[in-house]
Amino acid sequence: MKDLKLADWWEPAEKGKILCTLCPRYCKIGEGQPGFCYIRQNHGGKLYTIGYGRPTGFAIDPVEKKPLNHFYPGTSILSFGTAGCNLGCRFCQNWSISKAKLDELNSLNVSPEEVVQLAMRNNVPSIAFTYNDPTIFGEYVIDISKIAREAGIKTVMVTAGYIDKEARKDVYKYIDAANVDLKGFTERFYFKLTFSHLNDILDTLVWLKKETDVWFEITTLLIPDENDAPEEIKQECEWILKNLGDAVPLHFTAFHPDFKMTNKERTPGRTLTTAREIALSMGIKFCYTGNIHNPEGQTTYCPNCKTPLIKRDWHSVNSNKMKEGKCFKCGTIIEGRF
Numbered sequence: 120m121k122d123l124k125l126a127d128w129w130e131p132a133e134k135g136k137i138l139c140t141l142c143p144r145y146c147k148i149g150e151g152q153p154g155f156c157y158i159r160q161n162h163g164g165k166l167y168t169i170g171y172g173r174p175t176g177f178a179i180d181p182v183e184k185k186p187l188n189h190f191y192p193g194t195s196i197l198s199f200g201t202a203g204c205n206l207g208c209r210f211c212q213n214w215s216i217s218k219a220k221l222d223e224l225n226s227l228n229v230s231p232e233e234v235v236q237l238a239m240r241n242n243v244p245s246i247a248f249t250y251n252d253p254t255i256f257g258e259y260v261i262d263i264s265k266i267a268r269e270a271g272i273k274t275v276m277v278t279a280g281y282i283d284k285e286a287r288k289d290v291y292k293y294i295d296a297a298n299v300d301l302k303g304f305t306e307r308f309y310f311k312l313t314f315s316h317l318n319d320i321l322d323t324l325v326w327l328k329k330e331t332d333v334w335f336e337i338t339t340l341l342i343p344d345e346n347d348a349p350e351e352i353k354q355e356c357e358w359i360l361k362n363l364g365d366a367v368p369l370h371f372t373a374f375h376p377d378f379k380m381t382n383k384e385r386t387p388g389r390t391l392t393t394a395r396e397i398a399l400s401m402g403i404k405f406c407y408t409g410n411i412h413n414p415e416g417q418t419t420y421c422p423n424c425k426t427p428l429i430k431r432d433w434h435s436v437n438s439n440k441m442k443e444g445k446c447f448k449c450g451t452i453i454e455g456r457f
Contacts, residue, residue: 124171126159127258128286137161141286142205142254143319156255157203170201170256174227177237181434185247185277186370186409187336188419189455190296192429193436196275197238200250201259206279207314208302209379210342231262238272245295249277257282257290264293280323281315287323296456297335298370299324303346304339304355312345321358328363334456336368338409341386341394343374352394356401365404366454371395372409392416404454421446421453428453 132138136147139154146154148161158170182196204211229237238246246267253260253276264274276297282290291297301320302313309317327335339355341347352371359367371394373386391408395416398406408416412433419429419441426448430438440447444457 123162123167123169124258126166126168127289128283129159129166131164135164137164137166139166140283141257142281142283143316144205144281145283154205155207156205158201158255168256168258170203171259172228172230174199174201174229174234175250176227179241179243180247181436182245182247182275183431183434183436185249185275185298186338186372186407186434187275187296187298188370188407188417188429188431189336189368189405189453189457190275190334191244191273191456192419192439192441194245195241195243196245196247197234197241197243198247198249199234200248200253201256202251203255204251205255205281205315206252209312210340210345210374210377210383231259231266234263235266235270235272238267239270243272245273245275247275247277249275252279252281254278254282254286254290257286260290260294261292268293268295279313279315280320282319282323284322284326287326291327291331291333294333297327297333299327299335299337301337301339301355304351304358305346308346321362325362328367336370338370338372339394340372340374341390342380343384343386343390345383347386347390347394349393349397352397353401356398356403360402365402368405368407368455369398369403370407370409371398373411375410386410388413419453421449421451423451424449 128141129137129139132147136149139146144155148154153160177199179195180198182194248260267274273295280299306317309315327333371391375385376383388411395406404422417431418427428440445452
């Protein structure tokens with residue numbers, strides 16, 4: 120397997136299998152077989168990451184599309200992912216990538232150095248690991264983010280946060296920001312619709328807040344009749360306020376029917392605006408709506424004097440009146456990276 124990258128985070132298991140310790144799924148992988156994510160495979164009693172250096176394509180996006188509203192607003196970000204994913208979300212909005220195998224996609228061969236060079240050639244200040252969950256290509260993330268930091272390029276994880284407690288210390292070592300999908304706030308939702316567990320994601324969020332300098336924001340995709348009940352939204356906000364504080368930006372975004380949930384209707388705009396109103400009334404300072412046209416729900420307001428500071432239309436910044444990370448009117452510090 121000379122052309123494949125030997126993986127980190129694994130140990131031998133019984134009967135010739137390998138235990139992958141990258142995420143809480145802890146797959147036991149037989150000879151010649153992949154783990155749940157498809158791209159971590161057992162060959163000859165060793166674990167290889169076949170996604171290393173094999174992105175499925177690149178795009179230059181607004182950073183607001185990740186979504187990140189408090190991380191260098193109005194700038195561009197180089198985005199890419201690989202095949203595979205370590206979650207099994209029935210509502211996946213990127214399923215053609217995350218549920219594919221590399222031999223089903225026209226993947227590229229791109230070294231970590233070439234990824235950073237691509238960002239520099241296009242004068243893009245940040246790189247996003249996105250589309251599928253970058254946890255599963257953690258070795259590639261580490262090598263790119265280390266080189267990027269040396270070159271003055273920021274790196275961003277767009278992730279579900281489903282990662283082992285030890286592995287995350289390595290994967291996030293050089294990461295500057297993250298958007299973490301908090302997909303719902305019940306174990307029933309996580310187990311039934313994502314084949315993962317809520318507490319693992321909550322643990323990652325607390326770790327990011329208390330033990331790292333990574334700037335992070337949270338996204339909850341609201342799905343009709345699954346995780347959009349006002350009481351569940353209140354419980355999520357209560358947990359955020361108690362464990363993460365009031366300054367972590369929270370995004371409520373609209374679901375569209377896809378993958379194995381085509382029987383659901385698109386999320387009504389009113390559901391998102393109601394969720395935002397609940398969050399703000401409970402004390403969340405910054406709450407946004409996404410995947411709908413809602414300029415008010417996409418605007419950053421000063422939490423003190425309520426002055427609109429950054430006005431957005433979809434993913435475009437129309438005006439930015441921030442002054443050195445503060446409200447231009449009352450001088451209140453706005454949490455983020457500006």
